[in-house]
Amino acid sequence: xxxxxxxxxxxVCLAVGVAFSITVVAQGLVPTxxxxxxxxxxxxxxxxxxxALREQAKGGTKHTVTSLPDWSGIWQSGISTMxxxxxxxxxxxxxxxxxxxxxxxxxxxxxxxxYDRLTHCEPSAYPRWLVEPYHKDxxxxxxxxxxxxxxxxxxxxxxxxxxxxxxxxxxxWLGDSIGFWNGDKLVxxxxxxxxxxxxxxxxxxxxxxxxxxxxQRVKGTDGRPDRIVVQAxxxxxxxxxxxxxxxxxxxxxxxxxxxxxxxxxxxxxDVLSGDGRTTSILPGxxxxxxxxxxVTRPQQDAPPR
Amino acid sequence: MLMKTFYAAFAVVLVSxxxxxxxxxxxxxxxxxxxxxxxxxxxxxxxxQWDFTNPHSWLTVTVTNPDGTKTDWSLEGAAVAALVPKGxxxxxxxxxxxxxxxxxxxxxxxxxxxxKFVQHADGSYTLPNDAGNIGQEALDxxxxxxxx
Numbered sequence: 001x002x003x004x005x006x007x008x009x010x011x012v013c014l015a016v017g018v019a020f021s022i023t024v025v026a027q028g029l030v031p032t033x034x035x036x037x038x039x040x041x042x043x044x045x046x047x048x049x050x051x052a053l054r055e056q057a058k059g060g061t062k063h064t065v066t067s068l069p070d071w072s073g074i075w076q077s078g079i080s081t082m083x084x085x086x087x088x089x090x091x092x093x094x095x096x097x098x099x100x101x102x103x104x105x106x107x108x109x110x111x112x113x114x115y116d117r118l119t120h121c122e123p124s125a126y127p128r129w130l131v132e133p134y135h136k137d138x139x140x141x142x143x144x145x146x147x148x149x150x151x152x153x154x155x156x157x158x159x160x161x162x163x164x165x166x167x168x169x170x171x172x173w174l175g176d177s178i179g180f181w182n183g184d185k186l187v188x189x190x191x192x193x194x195x196x197x198x199x200x201x202x203x204x205x206x207x208x209x210x211x212x213x214x215x216q217r218v219k220g221t222d223g224r225p226d227r228i229v230v231q232a233x234x235x236x237x238x239x240x241x242x243x244x245x246x247x248x249x250x251x252x253x254x255x256x257x258x259x260x261x262x263x264x265x266x267x268x269x270d271v272l273s274g275d276g277r278t279t280s281i282l283p284g285x286x287x288x289x290x291x292x293x294x295v296t297r298p299q300q301d302a303p304p305r
Numbered sequence: 306m307l308m309k310t311f312y313a314a315f316a317v318v319l320v321s322x323x324x325x326x327x328x329x330x331x332x333x334x335x336x337x338x339x340x341x342x343x344x345x346x347x348x349x350x351x352x353x354q355w356d357f358t359n360p361h362s363w364l365t366v367t368v369t370n371p372d373g374t375k376t377d378w379s380l381e382g383a384a385v386a387a388l389v390p391k392g393x394x395x396x397x398x399x400x401x402x403x404x405x406x407x408x409x410x411x412x413x414x415x416x417x418x419x420x421k422f423v424q425h426a427d428g429s430y431t432l433p434n435d436a437g438n439i440g441q442e443a444l445d446x447x448x449x450x451x452x453x
Binding site for chain 2: 110111112113114115116118119121133134135150151200253255257259260262263264267268269270273277278279280282283284290291
């Protein structure tokens with residue numbers, strides 16, 4: 001038994017080593033934004049997983065404002081195993097496998113899926129929030145942490161003061177998130193999400209999905225960038241046949257950028273066409289929305305209605 | 306059982322390391338555009354409008370046709386959030402600027418498309434494109450053809 005355990009540990013170490021080498025070679029020593037997935041122990045549910053991690057952390061670290069980790073700055077979304085090359089390794093249920101297969105068929109036909117629900121300005125929602133592009137920033141406090149995303153102004157509020165889940169509104173786009181600190185790691189349990197998807201062209205998730213995330217800032221060394229790494233496990237008894245371990249990371253931006261309000265409803269001219277595909281409304285066509293901007297369209301800046 | 310766990314872990318770790326390409330990010334599918342290199346259109350004209358907005362920017366260029374008539378072409382670019390880090394701002398394209406634009410046309414034949422790159426009057430280039438690396442790839446081809 002001990003020998004078998006040794007083989008497993010050695011094998012995983014070997015795999016990590018080989019994987020790291022592949023990454024380094026593939027990237028030509030350029031810092032990669034992909035992260036290695038740490039397989040989580042098997043738990044029957046997100047709740048069991050969360051409770052085990054909290055027990056391991058002896059109830060969690062009670063931080064003060066000054067003892068919290070430094071996640072200041074602007075962070076660029078990295079690449080995750082949820083948005084890697086097709087096919088993803090998600091253990092999909094039969095129905096969700098068929099949906100994913102259809103998306104891949106559309107991609108083979110057109111190079112893209114016919115339509116993305118974000119076109120009509122839906123939020124990315126959880127879990128897609130984890131891998132949406134552009135920038136994120138984070139505001140940490142002992143009792144709650146705000147994880148803010150530039151895309152669609154989506155802010156996740158993670159309550160770390162010991163309160164349990166509360167969902168009087170039912171299921172919501174970002175769900176309900178509670179958590180605790182284990183040293184410099186933020187552990188999050190998210191539930192009560194809406195049925196959505198992991199990313200355009202990728203599998204769907206059901207409204208029963210629950211996610212366990214472990215966030216940790218990793219200082220950049222050996223050519224790798226300064227980043228926050230998220231190791232997560234998705235539990236979805238409808239969409240998945242087993243928990244799905246994923247990883248993603250956010251790389252600290254080395255350029256000046258300030259997150260602004262993300263407009264969509266008043267400025268998007270991409271729509272669902274009559275044939276179920278995507279099209280654009282051009283200036284002068286019916287339904288075109290001229291984006292308001294006091295620099296490039298000063299004549300169209302009207303008082304609020 | 307342990308060996309199964311090992312193989313699963315090995316596979317997961319290897320798969321996760323093999324990812325490195327940036328997928329095309331945007332808030333919609335690009336299936337309405339023909340992004341193939343052989344379908345590229347080259348538009349020489351003047352800037353009529355630069356809408357520097359999320360979720361997508363739009364550059365409208367007026368092209369004077371051989372018969373003297375004028376046609377407006379509307380071309381979609383990346384989000385402000387992607388362009389600011391590249392140094393592209395609301396002032397990068399001014400009304401009246403002479404530009405050469407390389408784009409992927411709308412498949413339905415309307416006068417629109419997806420931006421690949423813009424050559425300015427002074428010969429410099431900007432890459433306001435969305436959809437991954439299509440701008441840089443088109444610019445590389447353009448420069449290679451010019452050398453021949």
